[in-house]
Amino acid sequence: MGRYTRRQIAVAIILTIITIISIGMIEHLNSNQRAFIRDRIQDEARGDLSHIRAQLEAAILSDIYVLSSLTTLVSLSPNNDLSSWKEVARRIKRKSRHIKVIGLAPDDVVRFIYPLQGNEKVLGLDYRTVPKQWASIDRAREIENIFISGPVSLVQGGQALIVRIPIFTDPPNNKHYWGVCSAVISMDTLFLDAGVELFSFRYNIAIKGVDSTGNYGEIFYGDEQTFNDAFATETVHFPYGSWYIAASQKQDVLNQMPWNHRDLVRIMGYLVLATILLAFYAVYRLYQMADARALHDELTGLPNRRYFMFSLESLFNEQAKEPDSISLFAILNIDIDKFKAINDRYGHAAGDKVLVACAQRIKGALRSSDLVARIGGDEFLALLPRFNQSEEVETICVKVREAISQTPVVYKQHLIEVKASVGFVRYRDDFQSVEEMLHLADQRMYAEKREK
Template structure:
């Protein structure tokens, strides 16, 4: 009898011990899961807020550079005929995402507005007589660059940003001020395209930085409590200044999560982990997509093909519509010789160093107004504005080749010689499109490359 009691006592003791260990383990898992959820929420909030920041930057910069074609048109040809203003402005607005209104103000007096309907009273307005607007005009002219003002309340309802772009007739010296171009960017449309509504379903969201003043600017969206309890903070960078974004946890989200942890921690623990992994995968996918839309080559930090094509199309259209020789420009196609041999001999890391060095040397050799872009692989394109004859272009080509090829690249105690083939073409009225110019520059480059090959043979 005593033996049986002793035997059952050991079983009961083992059951109590295992139950106690299980309870302790469940409590530990619940505590670890709670801590993990909080950390995951903070990480996810930061990643998703980073996407919002990237989207806002991309959308604003995209609209700015669409409108910048008008500034370029006036800068290179101050006497341009604006009788077709409605067509020009309408074309810009079609290509933009959220530009609602465009205005031109020679000598800071508004002369052209699009659309005109509902904005007739703006014609003839002297910005100097409106202190709230004159302050941002002065800021833009002081910076001599694009300045994002606002948000401001619109008479017709809603809020908007105003991109102030001072126009100078002698860039990059900027001593001859022509006037101001203002683009009104719809804030509601910008926030919608950036995905803020979906983001606010999960987080409290706030923005500060009126007139691109960052931390020093006033709060204009959300509440200060979001900043006080922020899970994540991101900086939206504009050409000058920017905004500060903050996201904090919604109380109802935490309560909802704790109910599941208390009642079904073991059943939903791994599914939650799977959901989080899928969410992170989706976030990463969106992040990659956002980067692809950027205007910069990741390796060399040069403008990429998308930015270059937009810029050269603007120059091409200006040259086509003008009889002024000063509007002419040249296109250079720069290709590295025997780049594959560098990769095969020294590895791709050496190839990357060669590309970076080529980009740096090309940029330093050219004027600040010239545009160098990497369009893929070992191929670069260069836009040379304000050249009127082939001899000037050839001088630039020789200077560029010398800057790139004169000094070898040092990589892991190896000296790697760089040689380039540069095809060039000067704008001529006979070209029907940018593609024609690109094809001509490409053909010129391959003729030079083939000539070198025959010489070596």
């Protein structure tokens, strides 16, 4: 239990208590009423299973994303100059919670392995001499895409996935095959973080799809009966292939009670259950409303200044600890030009519509990993993590300007032309605080505004 967060434990306890109380009350209801309540509980479980599916996809794709820096290094080093290999591998493993071992195999022979300790015997291994491993590598090269094999049992205990990334030195033509990058992903930490273990406390869960074969593959978690009795299923999608997940109800304890015990307090049990569910729903809705108001802008739905500053400070502190990181971050300060004139001419309702439209356009112009927030009035801030070239930031600035001004905002019979000024700043080691970065981005935004 020590590996669970306090929030996970609290959620598990609350859900378990609610489930126990609900089952106890359901025991006093007739069959139709029991079926109705059971369906409601299973609806919630379907949502939980969908969340698990999304968490598994996000965790695996996140690990693959950090591996991309290594494959890029190889593809850009045609002379096999991999002197920085160890440092890159060390950073990748540190940034990923699930990656345990990373290997490079030019011409499908393992020449680089990290960490080396405990894996010395792997060096020099020709994958073509190991049929089980060669099958997945050959498949990755054939499809020219990432292939996830396993799970496989580890010598030191536990299970792991093996990610195979084929490397070509002439992307996107992919005519010159260099070799393969392999990574071992721990199933234990992956399933823990995705919530599989917590979910299994209340429901049966099973997963099939060894070697990314989806619904047609072998079962590697749970048993076949779960699929036969499933009330919910989900598909975990990979860059190539998938897993198939099913959930079923644990043993039904409702029929273990004598019928007269259920009937004696049927009405009272129904009323108590309804009261508990309504009270829980009311508290949950109040929490959602309070949380949304505390961290999001009510008009645009974007994160507010408090949310943004928390994210920015976390990223700033992380970057300060790793000054030699191969990826940096940047801040954009975006201000709507002549917004006061729009309010004065068309009214505040029109101004609100312009702000909502601009929020949507800015968000659409950014990458999925970027964060945009409205910090007040007509000012927006965007946080751009993980970029390697300065030109990437300048390109995003151009996209934001064009997205905002490309089409007018329609308000009643009016077409309102909108433009914006954008100032940006990239992280440097000499910045002492986030306020210093924000001040510089603000200055550059106003400098651009004055030039118009």
